[in-house]
Amino acid sequence: MSTMKDCNAIVIGTSSGGLNALSKVLKPLARDFPVPILIVQHISPDANDFMVHHLRKNSNLQIKEADDKDIPEKGWVYIAPPNYHMLVEEERFLSLAVTPPENFSRPSIDVLFETAADAYTTHLIGIILTGANNDGTKGAIRIKDRKGMIIAQSPETAEATMMPQSVIDKNAADIILPLDQIGKYLNTLILGTSYE
Amino acid sequence: MNEEKKVENNRIEIDLLLEGIHRKYGYDFRNYTNAHIKRRLEYRLKISGCKNYMAMLHKLIYNEVFFNELLLDLSINVSEMFRDPGFYQAARETVIPYLRTYPFIKLWHAGCSAGQEAYSMVIMLKEEGLIDKCQVYATDFNELILAKARDGIYPLDQIKKYTQNYQKAGGKRSFGEYYTADYHSALIRQSLKDRILFTYHNLVSDGVFGEMNIIFCRNVLIYFDQKLQNKVLKLFYDSLVPGGYLCLGTKESLRFSDCSQLFEPVIPDQKIFRKKR
Structure with a gap:
């Protein structure tokens, strides 16, 4: 997996238990982490921006809710806004949509993962964390089809097992890692620093 | 074939399909964001039984009912009263x-x-x-x-x-x-x-x-x-x-x-x- 030094983006999908899990994944990443990170966390349509504030407190990276037509930049984390799908265009900018929910979710992980798979093809890492439904499985399969890489949180370390388990069951995970190892592993993959 | 080429070929088919719709029906989706259009087309392709976008274009040209179904896919914006x-x-x-x-x-x-x-x-x-x-x-x-x-x-x-x-x-x-x-x-x-x-x-x-x-x-x-x-x-x-x-x-x-x-x-x-x- 040393090929991931030419990674251009990381996408992360999670649902219940995600806020805590995201903090743990982002924590080890340095402020100058060279790859943009795009996140779908299932969230109530009425949610305010508590998630952005929470992650800002727990990460060195710059965190924002995505605006339509944002161009992902290194060192930044883009979070899908409540009640919008977040898509990646082939020209590698973000767009938002209020098309119907998918897997009962808006934002939906499949929408982000499937569009990101076409935009970044082999230069993409997808991560599936804790969650109690199977949104993201189709998206993970698409990323695999485009020869990107998928990391699944090990279900034993997930507050809700179904989301990572579903990806694992479809043989769409390249590697299964405990929650506290995922951030360090990203540093290894992308910066080439040693991994214990 | 590498993955970029596959995406590019897919894009050519979609561009041609949008061109066909514009010429046949006058609706112009050529400057819509691609990821959005592609998702709606993928959805309609899957349930249409067409083999690929070129087959779908053929059906669109000769079957206005089918076109109207697609038009609905492309125009649905799910809103609420007093949204936001x-x-x-x-x-x-x-x-x-x-x-x-x-x-x-x-x-x-x-x-x-x-x-x-x-x-x-x-x-x-x-x-x-x-x-x-x-x-x-x-x-x-x-x-x-x-x-x-x-x-x-x-x-x-x-x-x-x-x-x-x-x-x-x-x-x-x-x-x-x-x-x-x-x-x-x-x-x-x-x-x-x-x-x-x-x-x-x-x-x-x-x-x-x-x-x-x-x-x-x-x-x-x-x-x-x-x-x-x-x-x-x-x-x-x-x-x-x-x-x-x-x-x-x-x-x-x-x-x-x-x-x-x-x-x-x-x-x-x-x-x-x-x-x-």
Whole structure:
């Protein structure tokens, strides 16, 4: 997996238990982490921006809710806004949509993962964390089809097992890692620093 | 074949399909954002039984019913009454006082879809005592959706959400006054429906639309690429009176647009802008 030094983006999908899990994944990443990170966390349509504030407190990276037509930049984390799908265009900018929910979710992980798979093809890492439904499985399969890489949180370390388990069951995970190892592993993959 | 090539080939097929639709039916989706269009096409391809986009294009050219199904996929914008209550609250506080200064007010909901947001605004105008001097236009490019908007019938299970939104938006009465309900659906009161002129207008291909005091176009520009966004924003500029208001969706922005100098932000968070004088 040393090929991931030419990674251009990381996408992360999670649902219940995600806020805590995201903090743990982002924590080890340095402020100058060279790859943009795009996140779908299932969230109530009425949610305010508590998630952005929470992650800002727990990460060195710059965190924002995505605006339509944002161009992902290194060192930044883009979070899908409540009640919008977040898509990646082939020209590698973000767009938002209020098309119907998918897997009962808006934002939906499949929408982000499937569009990101076409935009970044082999230069993409997808991560599936804790969650109690199977949104993201189709998206993970698409990323695999485009020869990107998928990391699944090990279900034993997930507050809700179904989301990572579903990806694992479809043989769409390249590697299964405990929650506290995922951030360090990203540093290894992308910066080439040693991994214990 | 490498993955970039596959994506590129797929893109060629989709571009040709959109070209075909434009030539055959006059609807121009060529400057919509690609990821959005591709997803809607993928969905229709899967349930159509067509082998690929070229087969689908053939079917689209010879089968207008099939085209109309696709047109619906491409125009559905799922909204709510009083979606983003904070926006309506801000509009009540900042835009309504401005509207009061005019003897006659023209409002335009561009891309109104099934009409929820246009009805929301009519309710607010009524509560503010302005409705009798307002003409509200609501336009969309899909006649089927316009018919739904004119009907003003919404599933009853949505009404709870609409009611919550209405209350959060600073609604002054009981929301139940604005509709009648049966077991499955809620029907907007005729007196509200009479206040809106629902009519066909295509932002992509049609021109200036009257001299408006305020234009609402929320969560429509997100489907357009930069070039088309610029064109439509210019159209809005030309359709507004000097000092008229433009209200966009809360995640939309003029930042990257050629038109950012033509408007000034009034409430930046809620994306309420004003045409510069």
